[in-house]
Amino acid sequence: MSVGRETRLSAWIERLAAHFAEEGIPLIGGRILGYLLVCEPVERTAAELAQELEASSGSISTNLKFLVNAGLVTKRTRRGRQAAEYRVDEKRWADMVQRRLDALVSVRDLTESGMRLLSGDPQRAHRLRTVDQLYTWLADELPPLWERRPTPPK
Amino acid sequence: MSVGRETRLSAWIERLAAHFAEEGIPLIGGRILGYLLVCEPVERTAAELAQELEASSGSISTNLKFLVNAGLVTKRTRRGRQAAEYRVDEKRWADMVQRRLDALVSVRDLTESGMRLLSGDPQRAHRLRTVDQLYTWLADELPPLWERRPTPPK
DNA sequence: CTATGGCTTCAGTGTTGACCGAAACCAAGG
DNA sequence: CCTTGGTTTCGGTCAACACTGAAGCCATAG
Numbered sequence: 001m002s003v004g005r006e007t008r009l010s011a012w013i014e015r016l017a018a019h020f021a022e023e024g025i026p027l028i029g030g031r032i033l034g035y036l037l038v039c040e041p042v043e044r045t046a047a048e049l050a051q052e053l054e055a056s057s058g059s060i061s062t063n064l065k066f067l068v069n070a071g072l073v074t075k076r077t078r079r080g081r082q083a084a085e086y087r088v089d090e091k092r093w094a095d096m097v098q099r100r101l102d103a104l105v106s107v108r109d110l111t112e113s114g115m116r117l118l119s120g121d122p123q124r125a126h127r128l129r130t131v132d133q134l135y136t137w138l139a140d141e142l143p144p145l146w147e148r149r150p151t152p153p154k
Numbered sequence: 155m156s157v158g159r160e161t162r163l164s165a166w167i168e169r170l171a172a173h174f175a176e177e178g179i180p181l182i183g184g185r186i187l188g189y190l191l192v193c194e195p196v197e198r199t200a201a202e203l204a205q206e207l208e209a210s211s212g213s214i215s216t217n218l219k220f221l222v223n224a225g226l227v228t229k230r231t232r233r234g235r236q237a238a239e240y241r242v243d244e245k246r247w248a249d250m251v252q253r254r255l256d257a258l259v260s261v262r263d264l265t266e267s268g269m270r271l272l273s274g275d276p277q278r279a280h281r282l283r284t285v286d287q288l289y290t291w292l293a294d295e296l297p298p299l300w301e302r303r304p305t306p307p308k
Numbered sequence: 309c310t311a312t313g314g315c316t317t318c319a320g321t322g323t324t325g326a327c328c329g330a331a332a333c334c335a336a337g338g
Numbered sequence: 339c340c341t342t343g344g345t346t347t348c349g350g351t352c353a354a355c356a357c358t359g360a361a362g363c364c365a366t367a368g
Contacts, residue, residue: 005271008271009268009271012264012267012268012271015264016264016268019260019261019264022257023257024178026325026326026327027326027327028326028327036281037268037281037282037285038268038271038272038278038279038281038282040278042281045344045345046344046345046346047343047344047345055327055328056327056328056329057328057329057344057345057346058327058328058329058330058345058346058347058348059326059327059328060345061345061346061347062326062327062346062347063326064345065346077335079336080336080337081336082334082335082336082337082342082343082344082345083343083344083345084344084345088281090281090282090284090285091284093284093285093288094288097258097288097292100254100258101258103176103177104251104254104255106173107173110166110169110170110173113166114163114166114170114191114192117159117162117163117166117192118192124192124194125192127190127191127192127196127242127244128191128192128244130244130245130247130306131191131244131247133304133306134247134248134251134303137303137304138251141299145295145299149288149291150287150291152284152287180355180356180357181356181357182356182357199314199315200314200315200316201313201314201315209357209358210357210358210359211314211315211316211358211359212316212317212318212357212358212359212360213356213357213358214315215315215316215317216316216317216356216357217356218315219316233366234366234367235366236312236313236314236315236364236365236366236367237313237314237315238314238315
């Protein structure tokens with residue numbers, strides 16, 4: 001006996017949330033993201049999310065604020081509707097990825113200033129130089145590659 | 155009146171540790187890494203690290219175990235020496251970076267399986283498709299780029 | 309075999325952060 | 339102005355984790 005699509009999607013949402021939990025995004029925040037990526041219709045109110053994800057209204061509020069602030073979710077209010085509607089802004093997903101790449105590349109600033117402190121003692125700088133060269137290569141390669149990324153039309 | 159190089163290096167170590175703390179590496183672990191990158195001579199015992207970094211022997215032990223396990227630090231024991239000596243293995247730093255890139259790319263497995271669940275409903279899959287295309291591009295580009303990385307001679 | 313120095317283990321402490329649920333707050337509608 | 343439905347704020351709980359320091363463990367030296 002096979003399980004329904006919605007059940008599978010629940011499991012999928014949970015896996016996605018677990019992945020991002022490891023990267024520092026709260027579990028409920030990850031669930032919201034996953035749910036908003038696949039729900040129909042695309043917009044949901046905070047109350048609907050609380051019920052669907054079985055989370056407290058407080059947690060939903062906190063995490064929605066976080067996601068809106070990160071740009072991944074947009075909030076829309078409408079005249080005549082007391083409830084705000086939330087939806088993912090899938091286009092902004094790239095921003096999040098870019099932030100992660102930037103974090104990697106930014107280590108180069110550290111290795112670079114470390115190398116300056118050790119200038120005049122190449123012997124002692126040897127270990128740090130190896131690391132610095134790696135990050136210098138990353139800093140040279142990643143940003144241009146990122147720029148060549150195909151942006152979705154429309 | 156200017157401060158000495160060792161003082162500056164202490165501050166540098168602290169900045170490095172702070173950076174990696176944000177990425178989930180314990181503060182003391184980060185300090186050990188930074189210190190082992192620039193200390194002279196290159197090898198230190200756990201006791202020396204504890205004194206130099208003003209941390210408890212327990213913390214040093216735990217974090218050294220963690221770093222050795224991650225491959226970033228190697229432990230060496232010598233006949234006639236009761237104290238083991240630790241040093242950074244700067245070559246292995248690339249492994250850590252690769253793990254981070256892999257974590258990014260691995261999201262593609264999630265988006266891919268999500269797309270499968272939504273096959274047959276392209277309308278509903280639209281948001282996820284946008285995200286999936288981004289990670290597909292990353293999965294196509296990053297591994298080959300990484301392979302082209304110049305590995306240090308010697 | 310005993311003593312010594314150093315490393316690791318472990319129980320305990322303090323802190324951080326996610327989460328909950330109730331209370332306060334804020335429209336919009338009667 | 340009061341009510342209603344919804345959202346945000348806030349105090350409190352709980353679990354996870356970094357860190358400490360003391361006790362235990364090992365290996366070496368005498």
